[in-house]
Amino acid sequence: MSTEMLGMILAGGQGTRLGKLTKNTAKPSVPFGGRYRIIDFTLSNLSNSGVNTVGVITQYQPLELNRHVQNGASWGLNERGAGVTILQPYASSEGEKFFEGTAHAIYQNMAYIDSYNPQYVLILSGDHIYKMDYERMLAFHKAKKATLTVAVMPVSMEEATRFGIMNTDDTDRIIAFEEKPEKPKSDLASMGIYIFDWAPLKKYLSDSYATDGKMEDFGKDVIPAYLAHNEPTFAYAFHGYWKDVGTIQSLWEANMEFLSPNNPLNITNRNWRIYSQTEALPPMFFTQTAKVHRSMVTDGSYVAGTVEHSILSQNVKIGAGSIVKDSMIMPNAVIGRNVTIDHAIIGEDAVVGDNGEVIGTPEDIAVVGYGEVVGRKEKA
Amino acid sequence: MRQGEMAAVIDLNEDVHTLLPLTEHRPIGTLPFAGRYRLLDFPLSAITAADIHSVGLFMPESERSVQDHIRSGAAWNLDLIQGGVFLFPYVATRDYNDQTLRDRYYENYTQFLRGSGSKYTVVMGAKNVANVNLTVILDYHKASDLRITTVYKQLTPERIQPDDWTLSLSEQGTANSVIQAKERSGDPEGAAIPSFMDMYVLATSDLIELLEDAAMHQVFRRLPELLRDYVLANNANAFEYTGYLARIDSIPRYYLANMEMLDDASFQSLLLSNVPILTKSKNEVPSFFAKDATVLNSLLGTGTYIEGTVQDSVIFRNVVVHRDATVEHSVIMQGAKISTGSTVQYAILDKGVVIGPNLNIVGTPEKPIVLRKNQTIFRESELEVDADA
Numbered sequence: 001m002s003t004e005m006l007g008m009i010l011a012g013g014q015g016t017r018l019g020k021l022t023k024n025t026a027k028p029s030v031p032f033g034g035r036y037r038i039i040d041f042t043l044s045n046l047s048n049s050g051v052n053t054v055g056v057i058t059q060y061q062p063l064e065l066n067r068h069v070q071n072g073a074s075w076g077l078n079e080r081g082a083g084v085t086i087l088q089p090y091a092s093s094e095g096e097k098f099f100e101g102t103a104h105a106i107y108q109n110m111a112y113i114d115s116y117n118p119q120y121v122l123i124l125s126g127d128h129i130y131k132m133d134y135e136r137m138l139a140f141h142k143a144k145k146a147t148l149t150v151a152v153m154p155v156s157m158e159e160a161t162r163f164g165i166m167n168t169d170d171t172d173r174i175i176a177f178e179e180k181p182e183k184p185k186s187d188l189a190s191m192g193i194y195i196f197d198w199a200p201l202k203k204y205l206s207d208s209y210a211t212d213g214k215m216e217d218f219g220k221d222v223i224p225a226y227l228a229h230n231e232p233t234f235a236y237a238f239h240g241y242w243k244d245v246g247t248i249q250s251l252w253e254a255n256m257e258f259l260s261p262n263n264p265l266n267i268t269n270r271n272w273r274i275y276s277q278t279e280a281l282p283p284m285f286f287t288q289t290a291k292v293h294r295s296m297v298t299d300g301s302y303v304a305g306t307v308e309h310s311i312l313s314q315n316v317k318i319g320a321g322s323i324v325k326d327s328m329i330m331p332n333a334v335i336g337r338n339v340t341i342d343h344a345i346i347g348e349d350a351v352v353g354d355n356g357e358v359i360g361t362p363e364d365i366a367v368v369g370y371g372e373v374v375g376r377k378e379k380a
Numbered sequence: 381m382r383q384g385e386m387a388a389v390i391d392l393n394e395d396v397h398t399l400l401p402l403t404e405h406r407p408i409g410t411l412p413f414a415g416r417y418r419l420l421d422f423p424l425s426a427i428t429a430a431d432i433h434s435v436g437l438f439m440p441e442s443e444r445s446v447q448d449h450i451r452s453g454a455a456w457n458l459d460l461i462q463g464g465v466f467l468f469p470y471v472a473t474r475d476y477n478d479q480t481l482r483d484r485y486y487e488n489y490t491q492f493l494r495g496s497g498s499k500y501t502v503v504m505g506a507k508n509v510a511n512v513n514l515t516v517i518l519d520y521h522k523a524s525d526l527r528i529t530t531v532y533k534q535l536t537p538e539r540i541q542p543d544d545w546t547l548s549l550s551e552q553g554t555a556n557s558v559i560q561a562k563e564r565s566g567d568p569e570g571a572a573i574p575s576f577m578d579m580y581v582l583a584t585s586d587l588i589e590l591l592e593d594a595a596m597h598q599v600f601r602r603l604p605e606l607l608r609d610y611v612l613a614n615n616a617n618a619f620e621y622t623g624y625l626a627r628i629d630s631i632p633r634y635y636l637a638n639m640e641m642l643d644d645a646s647f648q649s650l651l652l653s654n655v656p657i658l659t660k661s662k663n664e665v666p667s668f669f670a671k672d673a674t675v676l677n678s679l680l681g682t683g684t685y686i687e688g689t690v691q692d693s694v695i696f697r698n699v700v701v702h703r704d705a706t707v708e709h710s711v712i713m714q715g716a717k718i719s720t721g722s723t724v725q726y727a728i729l730d731k732g733v734v735i736g737p738n739l740n741i742v743g744t745p746e747k748p749i750v751l752r753k754n755q756t757i758f759r760e761s762e763l764e765v766d767a768d769a
Binding site (some may be wrong): 033034035097121142261267268273274275276278279280282283284285286287288289292293294295297298309312315 | 414415416455496519646651656657658659661663665666667668669670671672674675676677678679680681682684694
């Protein structure tokens with residue numbers, strides 16, 4: 001059996017900058033945009049790009065993520081001879097195989113990759129909101145006869161200081177890589193998306209772990225080693241909406257951008273649909289006292305209050321007299337009567353009791369954690 | 381209930397002429413309902429909740445609509461290693477003077493029933509929309525001496541039509557016949573009437589015997605008639621269902637049942653009680669409400685885009701209501717579009733209907749305007765011509 005390109009999603013990180021939201025769950029399974037979880041974008045991109053064999057590497061609090069991904073059927077990835085495999089750390093005769101970094105996680109799962117004998121391996125993060133055709137990136141990789149292609153996004157020069165920046169020549173070949181440079185020489189930021197020829201990558205990783213074991217991270221270790229050995233390494237420029245939702249602030253922003261009818265992500269485009277695991281819930285219900293403007297609402301929700309420029313996920317209840325403004329409410333949250341929620345993210349299964357207040361500001365978004373119960377005037 | 385103890389027969393050959401034009405290309409079983417369901421979802425959900433593993437669907441004339449909804453049965457967890465959904469082709473218009481065709485009609489049932497390995501069988505249709513617990517009904521059946529159990533709900537006389545099937549109950553609460561309401565006599569003025577829900581439970585072996593006996597006769601009789609006669613001959617247990625029931629067999633009843641879903645008690649009783657109602661999911665995006673949208677007392681599916689006003693209505697997925705358009709007291713099915721400045725009141729718009737700008741589509745509560753699938757209205761005159769047709 002041979003698969004041309006195998007997808008590997010790095011979904012094991014803790015996502016500490018999401019604070020309470022990732023206390024008990026992995027970042028890729030955090031809800032987004034009303035009826036999605038963050039990893040749905042990557043999984044849907046894979047499905048839409050025709051990459052149907054995918055390993056999802058999990059480690060930190062994987063229960064909810066594993067339940068969500070299952071065998072990949074929700075994204076049409078459950079084909080015979082392909083499909084989604086969840087890869088978790090395991091014990092072996094050589095000791096425990098926990099993942100120390102992005103490249104190390106791939107090294108620890110070499111047996112899985114080899115079982116498909118792929119020519120190319122596509123390395124992805126599970127925490128980006130974007131739509132991308134990986135097939136086109138692979139065509140670029142082949143055309144350039146690269147052994148490594150890095151997807152890059154043009155960013156502003158001010159922003160460039162926060163990213164890994166690729167300096168390229170006029171054939172798009174990467175000539176230098178700088179992590180968070182003070183004086184960036186280019187505006188091409190790495191998106192953490194890589195296509196490798198599997199055979200050389202396997203050799204680099206195996207050689208490293210047979211000796212010093214320094215190949216832990218793609219950005220810090222593997223790309224510099226490729227450049228040092230003069231491997232044909234190219235930058236593939238992506239032009240489109242892309243958002244890393246690694247912080248409370250960026251998660252809130254991405255949700256608010258998602259609300260805009262002009263969002264370049266164009267979620268309603270049926271030629272590149274975003275799939276998710278779906279549950280059969282009753283339709284949404286609006287009572288005689290409901291007011292809803294510039295907002296998105298999802299099935300199973302019940303609205304008796306006012307919803308202004310906000311996203312309500314599945315099964316959310318908003319009691320009469322309550323006002324929800326500039327906020328993102330995650331699935332199954334219950335908002336009582338006469339509650340004020342402003343500039344906030346309300347976690348799954350959270351409860352905000354009658355007359356409660358959860359008020360943040362555009363610079364400091366208030367957060368109620370998963371299952372948290374908040375009463376009167378609580379400041380999150 | 382032990383898994384596989386009961387098999388289910390769903391007979392989708394239900395009379396559709398009173399629901400035209402909504403049933404032009406679909407049986408009652410695939411009529412859209414309550415913003416996201418098809419009527420068939422209710423029996424299938426009851427079947428799944430009761431751990432029934434073998435389901436025989438006896439197909440109506442418009443089979444395509446049913447196959448498109450069912451697919452593998454996965455939405456109801458019926459894509460099983462053993463059992464699952466078995467589809468039997470439409471046979472009702474064939475010439476049953478031919479003995480081999482008659483035999484085939486009965487054989488379809490008996491083969492399915494034997495193959496199911498079940499001890500009991502529930503026979504149901506799709507037009508009685510309810511949330512039934514089949515496990516409890518089976519327990520009730522097992523606890524009694526009678527060979528067949530019927531299921532009914534007590535309805536006030538205003539909710540009964542002359543052609544409705546009802547039960548004639550004895551003082552002990554058993555049913556001695558299934559008769560139409562117009563044939564009833566001796567009911568006290570204003571007394572509730574036991575409305576029959578076209579649902580039977582009996583031993584699979586008894587049902588097979590009934591079908592095999594029928595196959596020996598020269599006169600062709602279909603399963604519903606055979607079962608009514610069986611009740612008459614043997615008497616039946618009568619299980620009283622007390623939840624929400626809608627009998628969808630006419631346009632006014634279809635309209636009323638959808639409007640009743642706006643009532644909290646009916647909605648909860650049907651959609652949020654002991655059996656979760658499952659349906660095929662479409663990966664639709666959330667619904668979007670624009671700056672000037674007004675949405676009051678309404679049910680909406682996903683993927684809708686609302687700029688105008690929606691009040692007292694049931695809106696299915698992917699419906700678009702444009703700026704300054706108003707929808708009131710209406711049922712708007714999947715993918716319909718109401719353009720700027722138009723008003724739709726007391727109407728049922730089938731899938732894909734397009735209403736042009738600045739039109740008034742206004743029916744009455746008793747006689748809602750019904751627009752057929754994919755109909756496009758750009759002038760009010762087009763509407764009148766069609767309503768008379």
